Amino acid sequence: MNISLNITTTITEFLSGFMSEGAANIGTMVVIALIYLAIFAVAGLYLVLLERKVAAWFQLRLGPNRVGPWGLLQTMADALKLVSKELTGTVKADKFLYNLAPYFVIVSSLMALAVFPFTKEFQAFDINIGLFFLIAISSIGVIGILLGGWASNNKFALIGAMRSGVQTISYELSVGLSLITMVLLTGTLQLSEIIEVQKNGWLIVQGHIPAIIAFMIYMIAGTAETNRAPFDMVEAESELGAGFHTEYSGMKFAYFFLAEFINMFIIAAVATTVFFGGWLSPFGITESIPWLGVFWFIGKTFMLVFLMMWFRWTFPRLRVDQLLTLEWKYLLPLNLLNIILMALIVWLNLTIQF
C-alpha cells in the first residue's frame, strides 16, 4: 500500500530541485534529523515540566511557577543550568564507557521516534517492520544504563545498573508479546498500515477483551521498561541514592533524564498507535482536515503519559524479586493465554468492526 507522500519525499523533492539526487537524499536525512532533534528536545523538556506540574497537583502543591508565565520556562532554565555545569566524574571510572553511556541512552530513544506516524504525512521512516524496529531499538537503551552503572565505579550505580538489566530483559518480553497480540489483529508490523486497519474502529475496540488485557499488560510492562515508579528499581531513591546515574552531572545527567521522558513518550505513543488509532480522530469527526491528526496523536499520547504519571505518584515501589515475580508468574503466563484468546477471536471472526 502506498502511503501517499510523507515529509521525507516532500523534502527530497524540494532538495533535488537544486542538487544531485544523492546529495538530496543525504540532505533530507540531515534536515529530518534536525527537525526531530529540535522537536523532541523541546518536547522532552515540556514533558519534564508536565511531570512536575502533575506531581504538584497530586501532592497539593503549586509546582514550578516562577520562571515565565505559570513556570513554562522552568525546564528551559534547568536545561541551561545543566549545560553550564561542570562534568564531574570519578577518578577510577572507565572513562571511555563512562562518557559513552549517556549517548547510547539518548540515541536509542531518539531513533525510536523516527517511525511514528504523527499524521498521515508526518512520518520520517515508514518501514514494514515498524513495530519490530521499535521493540529492538528500545532495548538498546539498557546497554547505556548498564555501561553507565558499570563504568562509573560506584557500587550504588552498579546495583542500579544490574537491576536495570534484569528488569528490562524481563519486561521486554511482555512488551513484545502484548504487541504481538495486537499484530494478530492487524496482520502487519508497519505502523502506517496498523493505523489504516483501525479506520474500522480502534484496535482496543476491535479486539475487545483480549485487547484490553493486552493494553493493561503493555502499560505495566511499558512503565517498567522506562524504569519509572512503581518500577524505578534502577534509581530507587530511598535505596540507592540516584542509582545508575549517581556519578553523572551536567549534560550527561540531562541526557539520562531526557531519555527517560522521551522513552515515556515512546511507550505512550506506541500504545496510542497500536491500541487507540494513532492520529485517527474518534468516529472520524475531523477526517476532512488531515493535519489535525497530529493533535489527536499527541492528545492521546499525553493521556497515556498522564496515566503513567498517575501511577508514579500513587504507588509504592516494588522490591526487585517481586518485580520478577510479577513478570514471570503473572504477566508472562497471562500474555501467552491472551495470545491464544486473541488468535481464537481473530480465527472465529469475533472482532468488532464498524
Add this chain to the structure above:
Amino acid sequence: MDTTIKNSNLKSEEYFINMGPQHPATHGVLRLLLTIDGEIIKKVEPDLGYIHRSIEKMCERDSYQQIVHLTDRMDYLSSHINNEAVCLTVENALQLEIPDRVKVIRTIIGELTRIASHCLWWGVMGMDVGALTTYFYGFRDREMINDIFEETCGARLTMNYNIPGGLMFDIHPNFVKRTKEFIAHFKTKLPEYDTLLTGNVIFQKRMKGVGILTKEDAISFGASGPVGRGSGYSCDVRKYHTYSAYDKVTFNEALKTDGDSFARYQVRIQEMWESMSIIEQLIDNIPEGDVQVATNAVIKLPKGEFYQKVETARGELGVYINSTGTKNPYRVKFRSPGFSNLSLLNHIAVGGKIGDLVASMATLDLVIPDIDR
C-alpha cells in the same frame, strides 16, 4: 527465606557498602555499614556519632529548668513528651503536687505530639517504599497540629512548654477550638491514609513478612513503643506506669502479634486513632486552676537517684537523674527508645534485600538525634 545459592558453581563475593551518613533513607546522619551479597543483606552495622552533641554532659552543667529545653533537641518529633519526662522526674524528686489542669494539658499536647510524629512517620515511610505523595498528605495534617502548638507555645517543633512545676503559661484561648477542628479534620483524613497506602497490594507485599521480630527478641533487644507492640510485647508505659492524666482516660493499647513491618505499621495507625480518642475524652473538661506550682528560683533536688519513664511516639524514654543535692545534677542519663530500636536493625534486616532493609528501617521510625543525643 533462603538466602544463599546452594550447590551452585556460580561464585559470588560479598561486598561492603556505606549507606549514609548522607543517604535519603537514613533520615539524617545515620551511617549503616552494609555487607551485601548481590542484593541480599549479610550484615548491618549502624555507625553512630555524626550528630552527637553530648546533651547528657551539658545537662550536668545546667540547672534543672535549663535541662528541659535541651531535651527538645533529642527526639525532636516528640519534644513535648521529652520535656514532660524531665519535668516529671524533677517534680517527683521534689514531691510536688501538680494541679490537674497541668496534667490534662500535658496529656493533650503529648497526644497531639504523638499524632504529629506518626503523621510525619507515615509520610516518610511512604517515601521510603517509593510512594512519594504520602509525604505531602502526612505533612498537611501535621501542619495543623504545628499551628496549634505555635499558637499556644510559640514554637512549632522545639516547644519547651513545660517547666518543673507545671507549664510556662496557660493555653491559648483558641487551643480547645483548634484542637477540636483538627480532630474533626483528621477523622476524615486518617481513613484516606488506609485507602491510599495500607490496602495497596504493592505496599502489603513490601511490608508483610519483612523484618520479622519475635516477641522474645523484642524483649531481649529492649524494643519499646510501636516496635515492641508490633511484636506482641505489651509495653505501653502509659498503661503500666501511668503518669499525667493517662489514668483518667480509657484507651486500648495497640497490639499486633505478627512482628513484621506491616504489624508495626498497623500499630502506629491504630495509635493515631487511640490518641484521638484520648484527646476527645479530655478536651471538653480541662479542669480550671493554676498552671504552675511555685518552685524555688534555684531548684535543688534532694540527694539521691531519680528515674521516670514516659511513652514517647517512638517508645519508652527513661530519664535518670543522679543528684548530690546541688543545683546541678551530678549525672543525667536518657534511655532513648531509638537507640534500642536501632540495635535490632541488624537482627531483622539480615537475609532480606536492600529494599527490605529500607522498609524495615522505616517502620522502626528512627530519629537520629534521639539515638545520638
Add this chain to the structure above:
Amino acid sequence: MSYFGDIVKGIKTLLTGMSVTGKYFITSRKGAITQQYPDNRETLKMFERFRGEVVMPHDENNEHRCTGCQKCEIACPNGTIEIIWDRQIDPESGKKKKMIDQHIYHLGMCTMCGLCIEACPTDAIVWAQNFENSVYDRSSLTKVLNQPGSKLKAGVEE
C-alpha cells in the same frame, strides 16, 4: 482460582489508591497547602506568642523597664544574654544605683527556649514575632537591646 482472584483483588486495591490521588488532582485548583512565602509577606502574620527574637520594648520617652537585675542572664542556658552594668548616680534621687549600660543579646546562640522572658521580674524583655532573622554577617546577630541614651522607666523598681 485464587491466582486470578489475587490479580483482580490486587488491581482493585491499586485503583482505590489511584482514586485518592485522583481526587486531589481534580480539586488541586483550590487545594494547595503550600504558601508562596516571599509573595505573601504582607499577609503572613505570626501568632502573638511566636518566639522570633528577644526584644526590649521602649516607650516614646526612650525608656525601658530593665533594672539590670541579671536574672535573664542567669536563666539563659546558652550564655545568649550578657548584661554590662555599672553603678551610676541616679540624677533624680542622687543615690548610687545599678544601671544597665548594654543589654547584649546574641541571637546566633539563642535557642528560643523562653526562660529569660519567664525569669524577667519587670517584663523588660518580650518576644518579637519577627522570623526573618538571616543576615549576611555573623556579627550583626549580636544585638544591643537597649537603645542608645535610653534610661529606666520610673517606678519599675518598686
